[in-house]
Amino acid sequence: MRTLRFLLQKEFRQIFRDPAILRIIFVMPIIQLLILPWAADYEVKHVNLSVADHDHSSYSRLLISKVTSSGYFNLISYNNSFHAALEEVEQNKADVVLEIPAKFEQTIVKENEGTLFIAVNAINGVKANLGGAYLRSIIQDYNREVRLKWIQFPRFSPETSIEVHSSNWYNPLQNYKYFMVPGILVILVTMVGSFLAAMNIVKEKEIGTIEQINVTPVKKHYFILGKLIPFWVLGLFILTMGLLVTWLAYGIVPVGSFITIYIYAAIYLLAILGLGLLVSTMAGTQQQAMLISFFMMMVFILLSGLYTSIESMPVWAQWITKFNPVTYFIEVMRMVILKGSGLADISRQIIIIIGFAIVLNTWAAISYKKRV
């Protein structure tokens, strides 16, 4: 026990003397939480629109002004031919082309129907999809308006009208930041817990001090604990900083209890520290550790449901997410912060993460050898 105290004292001293680590601990969470949620926006805005108007009527002008006043589109050019508009797309200036055919107004009034054509630049799939969808719904709205103008007596309305009312639970304003911020916080805690710990151990390998420790009678498990405990504390500290920033910058206060979050985070960090330890046993130099970390972080972020919904992934990818510890913490954070779930509601995630902790730490402890 006394040995452990000496080891911990040394670790904490070194951590607090390293300006790079301090920056990572204090500055990184704040900056990332302040910047990333704004960039990781699901809403598509500023879709560049190019119009090819062959009609030049009051109806076509009404349509165009309706589209541009929606706030989602920037009208970048107004052309007389479809070719000219498409050229804008080719030059990457426009994302969507709206073509209004000649005699648009005339056919609507006479034949009670009209045709419009939309061409979408599908290189950026999300932007194209949503941009096209927005445009379609604006046109539908326009369509209803035009019809309402003609029908004087709504009770004889020939149109069946089913109106849909919806209410959004847990995030009534559909503020995507409520969705992103808890997830980004999880990524931060994960990075500190696994990769800072891994780098720390590998650094000792590189400078040779680990060999010096290995010729002392320090027991393997004490050495490992001496490395894990400081980063466990740091992980919880970063979580606290993150929750503070979340509250100050976005006004997000967990609906559920902090205790639930901290209990889960404490167990989660054990699992993730085991992973860090495992990385350190695999890497001989800090560069190697860094590369392994980069690769794993990519998988962690993209296959965790942070940005994209897991349910819409292919089945095999869904299976990979099940082996990603980050997935469960993100789930838990969203459940507790937005829905107010309690310990009983997240019991499945707790059991799974305990499993991760046991497997990863056992694996790492076996791989860590004092003698080669």
Place this chain on the structure above:
Amino acid sequence: MNNDTIISVEGLTKRFGDFTAVDSISFQVGKGEIFGFLGANGAGKTTAMRMLCGLSMPTSGKASVAGFDIYKQTEEIKRNIGYMSQKFSLYEDLTVRENIRFYAGIYGKTNSFIKEKTAFVLKQLHLEKDADKLVRSLPLGWKQKLAFSVAIFHEPQIVFLDEPTGGVDPVTRREFWNMIYKAAEDGITVFVTTHYMDEAEYCDRVSIMVDGRIDALDTPSGLKSNLKASSMDEVFLMLARKAKRTGD
């Protein structure tokens, strides 16, 4: 094996795949001896030493260090030895005092022992004023002397030194050897590898490793008269020239 033998090695071998780094070496080291372990780069000195310290698992052969078996009793061995590796192994981002305290602490020394002996060691090294400076800021020679003091701080029976004076100026080397003599006087057995032949002259006995085997083992004067050489330098060159392995 008499009672004064503290290290006893018999047929110790280490293979890495096809490569035999240490090829069935046998020798004994007596208590309080300064034992020089010489050899060209790549001769297998460090590997042999690492096996004796319990850092590396032997392929075959027998050895005991401080009376403990190197296969089964490595933890006991570790309690009784000090080790100073080729690489500088103190923490550069800790102060002199913190380094001493840390290493003494993990050897299970009491606070009062640590306090008392730290003052003594700092005085011996003339580092009282720099005790709270980061080790990073010390000159290399001082670092090496400090590393040696830390390696024997817990008063081990044997201290293993792997090229302790590499890259150090002649004056500091001289001071370093004075410290080694002092340690030997205090009853600590010194097992040291070196490339400097003048240092080999300071040893009680010297073994010379060539291609993983021990080719010669005697007192420096015995070696010189056997091979009719005038200096250890000459002895070393005569033996090491036979080596087929290239250095690393």
